[in-house]
Amino acid sequence: MSQGLFDQIFHPATVAIVGASTNDPETGWVGRLVNFGYRGRIYPVNPKVSEIGILKCYPTVRDIPEPVDLAIFNIPARLTPQIMQDCVARGVRIAHIFTAGFSETGKEEASKLEAHVAEIARAGNIRVIGPNCMGVYYPAGGLTFLHTFAREVGTVSMVTQSGAGATRFIHLANDRHIYFSKVVSYGNAVDLDAPDFLEYLAEDSETAVITCYIEGARDCRRFMASVMKCLQCKPVIILKAGLTESGAHAAASHTASLAGSAMVWDGFFRQTGAIQVDSLEEMADVVMAFLKMKSPGGRRVGIVGRGGGIGVIATDVCERAGLKVPPFLPETQKQLEAVTPEAGITVRNPVESAREIAGAADFYKRGLKIVDTDPQVDCIITHIAVDIYGGRQQDMQGELLKAAEALAVTAPALTKPLAAVLSAGEHLETFSATHQSRELLLKAGIPVYPSIEAAARAIYKFRSARGIGKNP
Amino acid sequence: MSQGLFDQIFHPATVAIVGASTNDPETGWVGRLVNFGYRGRIYPVNPKVSEIGILKCYPTVRDIPEPVDLAIFNIPARLTPQIMQDCVARGVRIAHIFTAGFSETGKEEASKLEAHVAEIARAGNIRVIGPNCMGVYYPAGGLTFLHTFAREVGTVSMVTQSGAGATRFIHLANDRHIYFSKVVSYGNAVDLDAPDFLEYLAEDSETAVITCYIEGARDCRRFMASVMKCLQCKPVIILKAGLTESGAHAAASHTASLAGSAMVWDGFFRQTGAIQVDSLEEMADVVMAFLKMKSPGGRRVGIVGRGGGIGVIATDVCERAGLKVPPFLPETQKQLEAVTPEAGITVRNPVESAREIAGAADFYKRGLKIVDTDPQVDCIITHIAVDIYGGRQQDMQGELLKAAEALAVTAPALTKPLAAVLSAGEHLETFSATHQSRELLLKAGIPVYPSIEAAARAIYKFRSARGIGKNP
Numbered sequence: 001m002s003q004g005l006f007d008q009i010f011h012p013a014t015v016a017i018v019g020a021s022t023n024d025p026e027t028g029w030v031g032r033l034v035n036f037g038y039r040g041r042i043y044p045v046n047p048k049v050s051e052i053g054i055l056k057c058y059p060t061v062r063d064i065p066e067p068v069d070l071a072i073f074n075i076p077a078r079l080t081p082q083i084m085q086d087c088v089a090r091g092v093r094i095a096h097i098f099t100a101g102f103s104e105t106g107k108e109e110a111s112k113l114e115a116h117v118a119e120i121a122r123a124g125n126i127r128v129i130g131p132n133c134m135g136v137y138y139p140a141g142g143l144t145f146l147h148t149f150a151r152e153v154g155t156v157s158m159v160t161q162s163g164a165g166a167t168r169f170i171h172l173a174n175d176r177h178i179y180f181s182k183v184v185s186y187g188n189a190v191d192l193d194a195p196d197f198l199e200y201l202a203e204d205s206e207t208a209v210i211t212c213y214i215e216g217a218r219d220c221r222r223f224m225a226s227v228m229k230c231l232q233c234k235p236v237i238i239l240k241a242g243l244t245e246s247g248a249h250a251a252a253s254h255t256a257s258l259a260g261s262a263m264v265w266d267g268f269f270r271q272t273g274a275i276q277v278d279s280l281e282e283m284a285d286v287v288m289a290f291l292k293m294k295s296p297g298g299r300r301v302g303i304v305g306r307g308g309g310i311g312v313i314a315t316d317v318c319e320r321a322g323l324k325v326p327p328f329l330p331e332t333q334k335q336l337e338a339v340t341p342e343a344g345i346t347v348r349n350p351v352e353s354a355r356e357i358a359g360a361a362d363f364y365k366r367g368l369k370i371v372d373t374d375p376q377v378d379c380i381i382t383h384i385a386v387d388i389y390g391g392r393q394q395d396m397q398g399e400l401l402k403a404a405e406a407l408a409v410t411a412p413a414l415t416k417p418l419a420a421v422l423s424a425g426e427h428l429e430t431f432s433a434t435h436q437s438r439e440l441l442l443k444a445g446i447p448v449y450p451s452i453e454a455a456a457r458a459i460y461k462f463r464s465a466r467g468i469g470k471n472p
Numbered sequence: 473m474s475q476g477l478f479d480q481i482f483h484p485a486t487v488a489i490v491g492a493s494t495n496d497p498e499t500g501w502v503g504r505l506v507n508f509g510y511r512g513r514i515y516p517v518n519p520k521v522s523e524i525g526i527l528k529c530y531p532t533v534r535d536i537p538e539p540v541d542l543a544i545f546n547i548p549a550r551l552t553p554q555i556m557q558d559c560v561a562r563g564v565r566i567a568h569i570f571t572a573g574f575s576e577t578g579k580e581e582a583s584k585l586e587a588h589v590a591e592i593a594r595a596g597n598i599r600v601i602g603p604n605c606m607g608v609y610y611p612a613g614g615l616t617f618l619h620t621f622a623r624e625v626g627t628v629s630m631v632t633q634s635g636a637g638a639t640r641f642i643h644l645a646n647d648r649h650i651y652f653s654k655v656v657s658y659g660n661a662v663d664l665d666a667p668d669f670l671e672y673l674a675e676d677s678e679t680a681v682i683t684c685y686i687e688g689a690r691d692c693r694r695f696m697a698s699v700m701k702c703l704q705c706k707p708v709i710i711l712k713a714g715l716t717e718s719g720a721h722a723a724a725s726h727t728a729s730l731a732g733s734a735m736v737w738d739g740f741f742r743q744t745g746a747i748q749v750d751s752l753e754e755m756a757d758v759v760m761a762f763l764k765m766k767s768p769g770g771r772r773v774g775i776v777g778r779g780g781g782i783g784v785i786a787t788d789v790c791e792r793a794g795l796k797v798p799p800f801l802p803e804t805q806k807q808l809e810a811v812t813p814e815a816g817i818t819v820r821n822p823v824e825s826a827r828e829i830a831g832a833a834d835f836y837k838r839g840l841k842i843v844d845t846d847p848q849v850d851c852i853i854t855h856i857a858v859d860i861y862g863g864r865q866q867d868m869q870g871e872l873l874k875a876a877e878a879l880a881v882t883a884p885a886l887t888k889p890l891a892a893v894l895s896a897g898e899h900l901e902t903f904s905a906t907h908q909s910r911e912l913l914l915k916a917g918i919p920v921y922p923s924i925e926a927a928a929r930a931i932y933k934f935r936s937a938r939g940i941g942k943n944p
Contacts, residue, residue: 148861160781161781162780162781162782162784163780163781164778164779164780164781164782164857164860165780165781165782165785167860167861168782168857168859168860171859171860171861171897171899172859172897172898175897175898175899176898213781215781215784239785241781241784241785241788242784242787242788243788244787244788244791244792245791246787246788246790246791246796246797246798247784247785247787247788247791247797249787249797249799249820250783250784250787250797250818250820250821250822251784253818253820254779254780254781254783254784254818278788278789278792279785279789279925280785306636307636307726308634308635308636308637308726309632309633309634309635309636309637309685309687309713309726310634310636310637310640311722311726312634312687312713312714312719312722312723312726313637313711313713313719313751313752315714315716315718315719315721315722316713316714316715316716316718316719316750317750317751318718319716319717319718319719320716320750324718325718325719325721325722326718327721346722346725346726348721348722348725349722350722385636385640387640387643387644388636388639388640388643389620389643425643425644425647426644426647426648426910426922427643427647428903428904428907431900431903431907432900432904435900435903438898450898453751
């Protein structure tokens with residue numbers, strides 16, 4: 001696959017929007033390019049309209065006054081053969097077919113139409129992304145398929161068979177202060193397929209972490225080879241959907257994919273060392289560990305937070321996720337006792353930072369470094385059980401913020417990886433209070449998880465990665 | 473165990489608060505009773521104070537002018553023997569020892585002190601709740617251990633070895649519009665223990681669903697018998713903490729419990745038919761199914777919501793939780809196609825209600841009954857993937873509310889159990905938008921879950937219950 005092709009995909013000098021619409025100019029395909037800072041030339045195409053905003057609109061692709069690097073198809077499926085022919089005539093290099101209603105419908109006629117369009121493109125030397133896909137999000141180049149994605153540029157890339165999956169993932173990630181280099185939603189993949197993009201990302205200097213949502217691989221061997229090429233230098237986190245019997249049927253009617261058996265995919269993950277996740281939330285959680293956490297030397301975790309039954313449950317949760325919660329050394333316990341004077345406080349591990357949120361700040365200043373120096377643990381999870389108070393504690397937001405500030409001040413002095421957990425529950429006030437502290441911690445570079453389970457799973461999977469892509 | 477004892481626990485005519493404090497009169501032990509609507513006589517005890525609010529304060533329990541049904545110990549552990557002797561002298565019937573610092577510390581001296589206090593009580597005919605526990609929450613009688621709990625009266629009861637666990641659970645439940653009959657946090661259980669309370673709740677006409685947090689049972693056979701007694705007429709949902717190796721150690725340093733092996737407890741759950749949950753969130757989710765859902769005739773679920781990759785993941789999640797997602801009948805699919813005109817929409821199961829939140833209301837009005845009549849499914853999960861929009865969609869709150877209203881209007885006409893899922897993600901605006909619709913749905917009696925996983929697990933466990941406690 002030539003590097004030049006991908007230069008044109010991510011840095012097109014000219015983009016045609018076929019089926020440009022006058023409604024919704026801010027958030028439509030044209031408006032997004034304009035507002036997202038795309039610096040090339042945009043050619044809207046629509047025979048019924050003479051201009052879109054300040055841009056001249058062309059009746060057909062053939063009427064565009066220069067060759068076109070990228071044409072985005074935003075038109076009904078039945079019109080795609082004609083448009084593709086126009087694209088061939090005008091020297092289009094890449095066609096992104098956003099349009100759905102092809103082989104994914106399971107209907108013979110629709111599949112034939114898809115094959116027909118693909119053949120026109122192939123014969124005319126046009127490379128195709130799609131159909132039935134969202135295309136490219138590349139904030140550094142001003143390309144996006146949704147106006148709501150972050151403009152910030154990061155180092156995470158994604159190759160995805162699902163546009164809705166990409167949309168959810170990008171928002172979940174952005175909310176965790178995770179930003180992207182390149183996302184490609186490739187849909188039915190009549191031409192360019194996951195391995196093409198993965199091979200490119202393996203060598204892409206702007207990409208440090210690769211994520212992938214996949215339902216089925218057309219050429220399993222090639223998909224595996226491309227993943228292994230990536231894994232030589234960067235972590236690859238994959239959500240393989242359609243692994244259950246019902247899920248495989250759902251995948252077939254979504255992208256016409258053969259989902260493959262769970263056993264085959266188990267072998268794939270074992271052999272490649274790619275990290276398997278079960279949900280987009282978990283994918284965002286694992287990526288956050290790669291980006292914001294030191295690499296743990298082992299799987300033994302020190303838990304700092306509300307004790308009692310909450311601490312016992314937290315311990316079970318960590319161990320079920322694959323971590324261990326060994327007792328601190330006796331010296332450590334003695335030192336911790338000195339900074340946790342309340343009766344009934346446990347210091348063995350978990351250590352109870354404080355009964356109330358109000359006491360957490362003080363513990364972070366005095367107790368966290370004690371835990372950090374204990375050789376029995378490799379990493380620290382600290383949780384503030386905001387949900388315990390059901391949003392009804394007086395000045396919860398202020399006390400929580402004090403705790404977050406103390407944690408942000410102490411964290412840089414720690415030698416071991418740290419994850420913070422702020423469990424908000426379903427209460428609006430708890431969630432609001434949590435949100436402010438969460439933002440503060442994320443800005444300070446501390447990964448924040450919504451539950452101990454999420455943190456423990458992410459650490460386990462981060463730790464399981466085969467020595468690649470760790471933070472320096 | 474005599475019924476009279478529990479009458480005094482839940483309907484004490486007189487309560488002494490030993491160690492009543494002048495600080496925090498609203499939220500302290502005295503203030504809580506006053507503000508929560510307790511209608512008996514309250515006797516604050518504190519030698520340093522002459523009154524608490526408008527109440528006369530007594531120097532010792534002996535000075536109280538009448539016999540006392542319930543004395544709450546809010547004093548340092550070392551003072552408890554003296555106070556217990558005072559209680560014997562004054563004819564106290566039940567002592568709730570809130571005080572911690574006894575056998576749960578693992579220290580020999582503290583254990584001796586606990587045994588000593590217990591012996592004074594036993595000899596003096598006083599029954600003890602605790603020590604190291606929160607005691608009783610009984611909103612119908614104005615008893616509570618936290619001022620933030622709901623005043624509303626419900627039919628759920630809880631027996632719990634963890635006060636913090638109870639606190640989190642009650643708030644999580646209240647946020648789901650679940651209300652309580654009786655909660656007892658019993659701590660180290662030197663006298664009254666889980667089986668005593670469970671036997672009582674088995675026959676309690678105010679209790680329809682029983683929940684239990686337990687770390688270890690002192691007398692396993694008796695615990696099992698009490699659970700089986702309950703299960704004759706009501707569901708019992710149990711969170712057994714300390715099931716992992718590290719968790720068992722944590723339990724030992726929390727309540728000095730012998731946690732017991734996972735194998736023994738597996739046998740316990742299989743033999744009794746009690747429902748096992750792994751977290752307090754899951755406990756609240758399962759209780760919500762019992763209270764707000766029709767009983768499913770089987771495990772086949774129809775999924776209504778965002779399709780594409782989101783639908784494939786949802787399908788996997790349901791099947792991993794033990795449900796099945798079979799295809800709808802061809803007739804059903806045809807009918808659904810007629811009400812979902814967009815290209816690329818899947819109707820096989822999952823059925824895509826709409827791409828945007830805006831379309832969901834219309835689908836609920838026209839499509840939900842079609843799904844309901846399909847004999848291939850036993851229950852319906854409908855999810856609105858609010859988090860897909862990352863809080864940035866225009867008028868999300870309004871569109872979501874329209875969808876919720878349509879769902880609330882349609883739901884009563886459905887013959888099959890229904891669960892709604894509103895996934896808010898970590899974004900403040902998404903969460904706020906979700907919150908309003910969630911409240912509307914809960915008020916309409918529709919159970920609302922934060923994720924498809926939570927809904928699927930709850931339905932699976934609800935369905936697994938052995939034919940008891942189902943809604944009529």
